[in-house]
Amino acid sequence: MIELEGLTKRFGAKTAVDHLSFQVRPGVVTGFLGPNGAGKSTTMRMMLDLDNPTSGTVRIDGKHYRELPEPLKYIGALLDAKSMHGGRTAYNNLLCLAQSNRIPERRVAEVLDLVGLTAVAKKKSKGFSLGMGQRLGIASALLGDPEILMFDEPVNGLDPEGILWIRNLMKGLASEGRTIFVSSHLMSEMALTAQHLVVIGQGRLLADLSMADFIQQNSRSYVRLRSPQQERLKDVLHEAGISAVSVPATGALEIDGVESERLGELAAQHQIVLHELSPQRASLEEAFMRMTADSVEYHAHAPGAPGAVGSADNPARPADVPAWGAGFEAKRKGGE
Amino acid sequence: MTVSSFPGILNSEWTKIRTVASTTWTLASALVVTVGSSAALCAVVSATLDDMTPQERLTFDPTMASFVGMTFGQLAMIVFGVLVVGTEYSSGMIRTSLAAVPRRVSFFFGKLTVATALALVVGLATSFLSFFLGQVILGDASVGIGGDNVLRAVIGGGLYMAMIALFSMGVAAILRGSVLAICMLIPFFLVISNILGGVPATRKWAQYLPDQAGAKIMQVVPGGMDGSTTTYGPWGGFGIMVLWTAAVVLGGYLVLKKRDA
Numbered sequence: 001m002i003e004l005e006g007l008t009k010r011f012g013a014k015t016a017v018d019h020l021s022f023q024v025r026p027g028v029v030t031g032f033l034g035p036n037g038a039g040k041s042t043t044m045r046m047m048l049d050l051d052n053p054t055s056g057t058v059r060i061d062g063k064h065y066r067e068l069p070e071p072l073k074y075i076g077a078l079l080d081a082k083s084m085h086g087g088r089t090a091y092n093n094l095l096c097l098a099q100s101n102r103i104p105e106r107r108v109a110e111v112l113d114l115v116g117l118t119a120v121a122k123k124k125s126k127g128f129s130l131g132m133g134q135r136l137g138i139a140s141a142l143l144g145d146p147e148i149l150m151f152d153e154p155v156n157g158l159d160p161e162g163i164l165w166i167r168n169l170m171k172g173l174a175s176e177g178r179t180i181f182v183s184s185h186l187m188s189e190m191a192l193t194a195q196h197l198v199v200i201g202q203g204r205l206l207a208d209l210s211m212a213d214f215i216q217q218n219s220r221s222y223v224r225l226r227s228p229q230q231e232r233l234k235d236v237l238h239e240a241g242i243s244a245v246s247v248p249a250t251g252a253l254e255i256d257g258v259e260s261e262r263l264g265e266l267a268a269q270h271q272i273v274l275h276e277l278s279p280q281r282a283s284l285e286e287a288f289m290r291m292t293a294d295s296v297e298y299h300a301h302a303p304g305a306p307g308a309v310g311s312a313d314n315p316a317r318p319a320d321v322p323a324w325g326a327g328f329e330a331k332r333k334g335g336e
Numbered sequence: 337m338t339v340s341s342f343p344g345i346l347n348s349e350w351t352k353i354r355t356v357a358s359t360t361w362t363l364a365s366a367l368v369v370t371v372g373s374s375a376a377l378c379a380v381v382s383a384t385l386d387d388m389t390p391q392e393r394l395t396f397d398p399t400m401a402s403f404v405g406m407t408f409g410q411l412a413m414i415v416f417g418v419l420v421v422g423t424e425y426s427s428g429m430i431r432t433s434l435a436a437v438p439r440r441v442s443f444f445f446g447k448l449t450v451a452t453a454l455a456l457v458v459g460l461a462t463s464f465l466s467f468f469l470g471q472v473i474l475g476d477a478s479v480g481i482g483g484d485n486v487l488r489a490v491i492g493g494g495l496y497m498a499m500i501a502l503f504s505m506g507v508a509a510i511l512r513g514s515v516l517a518i519c520m521l522i523p524f525f526l527v528i529s530n531i532l533g534g535v536p537a538t539r540k541w542a543q544y545l546p547d548q549a550g551a552k553i554m555q556v557v558p559g560g561m562d563g564s565t566t567t568y569g570p571w572g573g574f575g576i577m578v579l580w581t582a583a584v585v586l587g588g589y590l591v592l593k594k595r596d597a
Contacts, residue, residue, distance in 0.1 A: 049438045050431055051596040066438045070341055077435055083428040085356065092355035093429075100348035100436045102341060140432060 001026050002047065002148065002181065006056035009042050009203075016042045018203040019056070024181045026147075029174045031194030031211070032183040035292050039203035040183040041079070044152050048077055060148070070101040076141030077150040082133055086126025090117055090136050093125055094143060103144050111139040131162045138169070149173060151182040155189060167193060187288035191215075201292040218287035223260045225253040226276035227267070236270045237263075252276065345437055345446035353420065353451060362416035363454070366497065367462045370409025374466045377404045378473040385477055397557040398479045399489045402470025406493065406554075407526070409462065410500050410547070413455060414521045417504030420451040421588070422514030431597050440593045444509070448585065452502045459497025463490050463554075485556045488570065492553030495574065499550055500525075503581045509588025512595070543567070550577030 002024040009017040017039040024030050034040050045051040047058045049065035058065065060074060068074050084093040094108045112121050115135040120128070125136060134154065141149055151170070155163045170193050174180055184190055190197065190211075197214050199207040207214065225244070227233045233253065237244050242263075244253040255263060260279045267274050353359050378401055388396065424430040437443040467490045471478035479486055508517040525547055532542035542548055543566050552566060552573030566573065 045431075045596070048431075048435045050434055052594070068438070070344075071438055072436050079431055079435075080428070083432045085352070085423060085427040085429045087356045087358070087423075087427075088352070089355070092351060096348045096351040096355070097432065097436050098348075099351055100341075100345050100433075102344040 001061055003059045007046060007053055007058060008055045009046060009051060010054045016203050020205055022198050022205060022208045024179060026179045027177050028195045029170060029180040029193055030196040030198060031190035032181060032198050033187060033190055033288065034200040036185055038200050041152055044150060044183060072101040072144030072146065074146055075148045075150060076144060076146040078137040078141045078154055079152050084125045084136060087124060089122050090125050091121040094140055097140055098143055101144055107143060111142045114142060115139040130157045134158060148179040153183055187285045191284050199291060206291055215284065218291060220282040222254045222256045222280050223258060223263055224276060224278050224280050225255065225263060225274060226251060227272055227274050229272050233272050236266060240266060342442060345442055346450055349447045349450040353454060358419045362412045363458045365412035366409045367458060369412060370405040370462045371466045371469060373405030373408050374402050375469050375473055378402055378470040382474050395557055397555060398471065398474050398477055399486050399556040400554055402467045403493050403554045411522055411526060413497050413501045414504045414525060415518060416455065417501035418508040418514050418517045421505045421508035422517055425513045434597050444589050444592055448502060448505055451505060452498055455501035456494055456498035460494030462497060463493025489554045489556050496550050496553060499577050499581050503546060503584055506581065506584030506588040510591050544576055546577045546580035549573040
């Protein structure tokens with residue numbers, strides 16, 4: 001269990017991380033999501049005690065990172081691909097890390113094998129491609145066979161094969177019951193791997209909820225209806241108290257918040273021919289963008305407003321959001 | 337609790353040092369350059385021995401003469417010291433290293449202990465080799481290792497080399513990188529310190545510079561060779577160098593502790 005409490009980091013006048021409080025629960029994959037520059041990497045560096053917080057604390061099973069006697073056995077982390085000495089071989093880069101935490105040397109060969117770098121174990125790591133560097137970084141994270149793993153943007157810059165590999169690796173590690181905390185700026189990537197989500201924007205907590213809740217609360221679902229008798233259909237819907245939006249481009253009606261079953265039955269009752277009756281779901285990517293765009297707008301309009309969205313007892317409720325999102329929504333629609 | 341893992345940290349730092357090419361070439365250069373240029377100077381002195389005035393003969397320090405090449409050899413030691421610390425920053429390894437050993441005090445002093453011990457071993461080998469080769473070349477003007485204060489001077493040569501390396505590690509830690517540290521240290525020890533120490537007007541305080549003070553430990557004949565006298569003895573001079581080094585190392589530690597990695 002990792003607990004962040006009021007974690008704040010300022011670089012001069014800029015606040016990179018702003019009173020961030022959340023918990024990384026054991027045994028699940030937690031996705032740490034936010035646009036570029038939201039403060040994800042800074043937060044992760046503070047979790048590993050690499051950067052000193054301006055205020056607030058991070059505790060790992062109740063302890064500061066610095067108090068862990070041999071931290072690689074608790075937490076393995078991949079921060080960026082190129083954080084090894086290029087003049088040293090892959091094997092030796094891992095060996096010196098293993099020795100510092102009294103991890104047996106045979107483990108070095110094991111993790112190299114696990115990430116598929118055995119063939120280049122004796123090669124200097126400066127010649128490695130981004131993907132190989134990423135694999136070496138993951139090997140170092142796995143070295144101490146840790147309960148908790150942290151990956152900062154692991155799929156960044158990887159080819160599809162590499163992305164698939166990392167995705168499967170994370171799934172495998174999660175199925176062993178490990179705690180995984182992985183950052184990304186791609187919602188679609190998270191949707192495939194994470195069970196829990198922590199979303200930040202401009203250093204502030206925007207959401208801390210399960211993936212299922214996020215999907216339910218954030219993705220706009222509606223039903224699309226097409227009918228040759230559209231005017232009649234509209235009247236019927238109106239009588240039933242259902243508001244429909246017509247989309248001239250497709251000639252369809254879009255209805256929010258009513259189940260498709262009910263709409264179908266309603267049409268049948270009035271003997272209206274339907275050419276389409278389909279439940280639609282806005283993509284998660286879109287929902288995520290709407291959520292983080294809100295945070296940008298929120299800050300632009302009201303800098304320094306009290307951070308009601310950021311506390312642990314009161315995680316931001318996406319239900320609160322639409323008022324702020326209206327502007328973005330309008331712009332998005334206008335742009336289409 | 338962390339004390340128990342300190343041997344592991346030493347082990348790890350030893351692996352880091354022995355598995356990069358720069359260690360071998362810097363330390364080998366320190367030895368070869370010192371021994372080689374000292375021997376060359378001794379050969380020149382030996383050939384011109386008859387031209388010396390009686391006064392010059394009296395203050396001639398054959399031990400010191402066999403260490404003259406250290407002026408150049410120490411530059412390789414400086415590069416070694418700087419690289420040991422500086423490449424952690426330039427390679428980005430520092431974040432990986434500190435994630436593995438988050439206690440800054442264990443990490444920093446573990447690294448410095450291993451690197452300084454290695455510099456001391458190479459420094460001692462260098463000074464003994466340099467001494468014996470120099471004395472062979474000097475022939476009639478030579479001294480034996482059993483002479484008054486000679487062994488102190490020869491061991492002192494190794495201590496001096498180790499201290500120069502440690503000083504450089506401290507500077508690299510303060511500057512958090514290799515390039516700037518080398519650009520400051522090499523001109524300082526090669527040129528600036530020697531000029532300040534050579535000019536009578538500045539010699540009064542230049543004698544307290546780390547290398548000027550520390551080098552006195554290699555002197556057997558007081559006031560010999562360069563003819564300068566100091567307000568401190570050989571161990572006093574080395575003590576001054578140790579104080580400088582301690583200050584720089586402490587500064588480097590504080591920078592590591594306070595700054596973000």
